[in-house]
Amino acid sequence: MKSAPFLFLLGLLGLVTAQTQDPALLDLLRENPDLLSLLLQSNEHRAPLVKPNVVLLVADHMGSGDLTSYGHPTQEAGFIDKMAAEGLRFTNGYVGDAVCTPSRSAIMTGRLPVRIGTFGETRVFLPWTKTGLPKSELTIAEAMKEAGYATGMVGKWHLGINENSSTDGAHLPFNHGFDFVGHNLPFTNSWSCDDTGLHKDFPDSQRCYLYVNATLVSQPYQHKGLTQLFTDDALGFIEDNHADPFFLYVAFAHMHTSLFSSDDFSCTSRRGRYGDNLLEMHDAVQKIVDKLEENNISENTIIFFISDHGPHREYCEEGGDASIFRGGKSHSWEGGHRIPYIVYWPGTISPGISNEIVTSMDIIATAADLGGTTLPTDRIYDGKSIKDVLLEGSASPHSSFFYYCKDNLMAVRVGKYKAHFRTQRVRSQDEYGLECAGGFPLEDYFDCNDCEGDCVTEHDPPLLFDLHRDPGEAYPLEACGHEDVFLTVKSTVEEHKAALVKGTPLLDSFDHSIVPCCNPANGCICNYVHEPGMPECYQDQVATAARHYRP
Structure with missing residues (x-):
């Protein structure tokens, strides 16, 4: 009878050989099993973890037709399109709502906003809204922490800021399961924050804030270099946590207006400013994937790329492209709810195109399934695990999909x-x-x-x-x-x-005294240098707009 240590090493031999296709190495290990222990100690390329890392990348207001891989005729291809070609690209990807706050609450919780309460007379959390994402809701970060994951977040939050004072940060991401929170926009990036001089003479400091974790570091903030701040934080988180399973949420400020890009990307796209923005986001995504590869964990990391909802059609070329779909942001037509949806996992997910129905609410259930944990049974989840859709090509777990606007059921999809x-x-x-x-x-x-x-x-x-x-x-x-x-x-x-048990409406409790302000004596302006101006290639369009602009 073989000894237990021998059988243990034999099992490890099987594990290692399953992870390599090098014939010479396989022969060497079979002929010299005593080398296995030394190999395991010295091998820098560790075998994939039982629990894969999960990276969630969310674009802002990106339409279903904005990417080259989704048919845009003039947008240059970039790394996200490479992910679409080498991963699984869905044609029936949906979000839980067609505006930011409710959609992001659905992404975080796997539940329709009507259940959570992220609706009201207004449609989003404002800087003076006292409420935020309820702490009774389990977020994807909290679910993954329970599964033993490190959790990190950078970018746009838009799920609440303060509750009782201008500095309490009661609703910021660190209160919802994120161990690490880098540079983040607790509210949003909008025309109010434009610092180019195109839409506003000066950004509105009462609406535009840049935080690091719970600390207000710039008010308003410089757009130029913002994506690089988010990306550097994401790379640092990966570097610090690559040896253990992690969940990373990167919520880009691209593509929502006001549009911005660094000097390296300005005037590089034939599509204009929107294309420049998208190329910068392609670059940021590539840097994140490169960091995974640098740490030998790309094949043990599943990446979801989605948008939070459809494009803002009223913003013309600045608003994005809904492709053939009708409507856009705020609408229950397909253009508001249908999004680009790409899942990338090298070596595990076979490249292809899927016409199955999937939703942004499925991500939490899928991540929990892959991470070996379960979601609470005391509430209804609208999201379902799509693990089998991704790995086996199975049919969607969804036979229907509900389109809400606030707490109004606007439409339902049943089959086709x-x-x-x-x-x-x-x-x-x-x-x-x-x-x-x-x-x-x-x-x-x-x-x-x-x-x-x-x-x-x-x-x-x-x-x-x-x-x-x-x-x-x-x-x-x-x-x-x-x-x-x-x-x-x-x-x-x-x-x-x-x-259906509707949540209590959360979006109508206001108190302007809780608006973040770094220095009331200075008009709430801190660490900001105003440098308006547009690259020369945009000047003709800017001049045309200036002649007709109606603020």
């Missing part, structure tokens, strides 16, 4: 059919063009940011589309001949509503 109960007005391209000058938006606005009211139309019976034949939602189907579809829609909605 989508039924609209309410639709928001969407302008034609010509009408949008009237608000543009040389491709630049003339004002900061939404044509319809409502969930009910004058710009919203109710439909009874519902407006029905076949998304396989008509993904642009241009040709409603007649009720006659589709009676069985309407019955399925009706029963699906009834079942959903019967199990």
Whole structure:
């Protein structure tokens, strides 16, 4: 009978040989099993962990048609497109809402915003909102910590700041399971923060803050170099935690306006400013993957790349591209909810294109599944683990998808059919063009940011589309001949509503005294040097916009 130590070494031999395809090394190990212990001690390329690292990359307001890999005709290809080619690119990727705060709450928790309470008369957390993502909600960071992961975050948060004072940071990410929080925007990057001189003469310090963890370090902040700050923090986190499993959340300020890029990327894209921004984000993603490879952990790291919702159509060339889909940000049309969705795991996920339905809410369940932990059973999760979709090519766990605006159910997808109960007005391209000058938006606005009211139309019976034949939602189907579809829609909605417990609305409790302010005596301006100006290649468009701009 073989001894236990021998059998143990034999098992380790099998583990090591399973991780290499070098014939010479395999023969050497088989002939000299005593070398195994020395090999294991000296080998810098450790075998993949049982628990893979998880990296979640989120773009801001990126449309489903913005990437070359998703069909944009003039955007230059970049590293994200390489991930799409070598990973799994989904054509039916969805988010939990079509605006920032509720969508990001769904990403963090795996639950629809209507369950969480991230809705109200306003649609996002503002700097003077007293509430934030409820601590009763389990975030993906908290779930991964329970599974033994280190957790880190950089970039845009937009899930609450303060509660009772301007400095308490009650709702910042470190209170939601993140061990490391680097440079972050607790609110957002918007026109209010423009420091180029195009949209504003001076950024609004009451809306524009840069933090490191819970410390306000710049108010307002310099856009130039911002992506590099986020990226450097992400690289440092990987370096510090590469020996153990980790979860890293990188929420880029790209692509949401105001648009910005460093000197290395300005005037490099034939698409203009938006393309420059996207090329800079490609570069940041490549640096993150390069760091994984440098530490020999790229094949033990699953990367999700998504957007938080569709593009802001009213921003013309600055707003992004929804491809063939109707609508955009704030809409329950496909252009608002359907996003680029790429999953990249070298050596584990086979390259391909999937038409299965997946959602941003699936990421927490999938990460927990891969990390060997389970989610609580005391609440309903709208996200499902898509591990088998990724690894085995299995069918989606989703037979339906619900489109909400605030707490209003606007539409439901059942299989290939989508039924609209309410639709928001969407302008034609010509009408949008009237608000543009040389491709630049003339004002900061939404044509319809409502969930009910004058710009919203109710439909009874519902407006029905076949998304396989008509993904642009241009040709409603007649009720006659589709009676069985309407019955399925009706029963699906009834079942959903019967199990739905709406959260308490969180977005309408305000107190302007809690707005972050680094130095009231200086107009809340700290560590900021105003250097307005646009690269020369943009000057013609800037001049055209300036002649027509309506602030």
